Amino acid sequence: MLLKIALFLHVISAIFWIGGMLFLTLVIAPYVLSIQDRQERAKIFQVVGKKLRLYGWIAIILLLITGPTVLYLIYGIPIQDAFSPGVHSTGFGRALAYKLTLVTIIVISSIIHDFYIGPKAKESPKLSRLAKIFGRTNLVIAIFIVIFAVILRTGGL
Secondary structure, three states, rough: HHHHHHHHHHHHHHHHHHHHHHHHHHHHHHHOOOOOOOOHHHHHHHHHHHHHHHHHHHHHHHHHHHHHHHHHHOOOOOHHHHOOHHHHOHHEEEEEEHHHHHHHHHHHHHHHHHHHHHHHHHHOOOHHHOOOOOOOHHHHHHHHHHHHHHHHOOOOO
């Protein structure tokens, strides 16, 4: 039962987090760019971004809790062994290493985007462009994380 709950929370959190990034990129951003007033555009991004940030971080925290839980319950690998050379010598372990590396990068990048660049983006066109780059890069990284999750589930590289 714990596996089913952890797996459900992991998948639904990933869907929400990536879906939120896709919604912001594919729906909100094009709409906001149609608005002439730069201040109004910044305000909309700030309001939507702040709301999405709250739920996004709930999803990230759930992913960081349920990921190791699922790894252990399905594959019998405790989190401390996920970083051992023995695990990484297999195709499964290499895929796991790539996924965990990308997870580390995206969490750090999200912290920088959500708590430094994003909130200050309305003050500076340079930071606004940088926030856009970070946001889109995070989306690409998240998609690669999903790709490696599928590779893991199908046995590894």
